Each structure stands twice: as structure tokens, then as C-alpha cells.
Amino acid sequence: MMAAIFRLSCKKRFSMITRITGETELDFHKRIIYGKLIDKTLIDEDYADLAELAYGETSSSDHARKMMYGSRKTLELMDKFLEDNIDDSKILSEVDRKSVV
Numbered sequence: 264m265m266a267a268i269f270r271l272s273c274k275k276r277f278s279m280i281t282r283i284t285g286e287t288e289l290d291f292h293k294r295i296i297y298g299k300l301i302d303k304t305l306i307d308e309d310y311a312d313l314a315e316l317a318y319g320e321t322s323s324s325d326h327a328r329k330m331m332y333g334s335r336k337t338l339e340l341m342d343k344f345l346e347d348n349i350d351d352s353k354i355l356s357e358v359d360r361k362s363v364v
Contacts, residue, residue, distance in 0.1 A: 280295070291316075292317050292338075293338050295313055296317060296334045297338070300331060300335050301335070309324055310324040310325075310327035310331060311323060311327050313327065314327035314330060314331070317330075317331065317334070
């Protein structure tokens with residue numbers, strides 16, 4: 264009985280963590296990963312519970328933690344790649360502008 268009540272309270276808490284209107288699946292995934300590991304807004308949530316939201320599958324807390332750290336590294340690399348591309352395009356724009364003058 265107590266386990267059923269605990270699961271119900273967990274489901275209520277997680278119903279608040281949903282995709283925002285217009286949020287892509289990648290952005291939702293990133294919000295969960297960064298919320299747990301970087302900005303700590305989801306620090307009190309169990310890895311296993313968040314894995315259901317982030318990956319759509321049930322796994323142990325230990326396995327979910329490993330997956331989330333892998334996702335964190337991948338997301339950080341993607342962010343760095345995007346920043347580098349923006350810097351490159353700014354440099355190219357600057358070169359193009361100077362070429363015209």
C-alpha cells in the first residue's frame with residue numbers, strides 16, 4: 264500500500280516535468296540532463312525517474328546516471344560545435360565586409 268502511494272506521489276511530481284509548447288525533443292532532453300547535472304534544478308529527482316522522461320525507458324538509477332553523464336558530454340560537444348560555427352560565420356562575415364570596402 265505504501266509503495267503504491269509513493270509511486271502516485273512520484274507520478275504527480277513528474278507530471279510537472281513535461282515538454283513546453285514548441286519545445287523540441289532535443290531541447291526537452293537537454294533541459295532534463297542539464298537540470299539534473301549542471302544547474303541542479305532537478306537535483307532531488309531520482310536518475311531512474313528522470314530516465315523515463317529523457318529516454319522513454321525504465322532503467323536502474325545507476326544505469327540512468329551513466330546514460331545522463333554520456334548525454335551531458337554529447338550535448339556539451341554539440342553546444343561547443345554550434346558556438347564554433349557561429350564564430351566561424353562571424354569571422355567570414357567580417358572578412359566579406361572588409362573585402363567589399
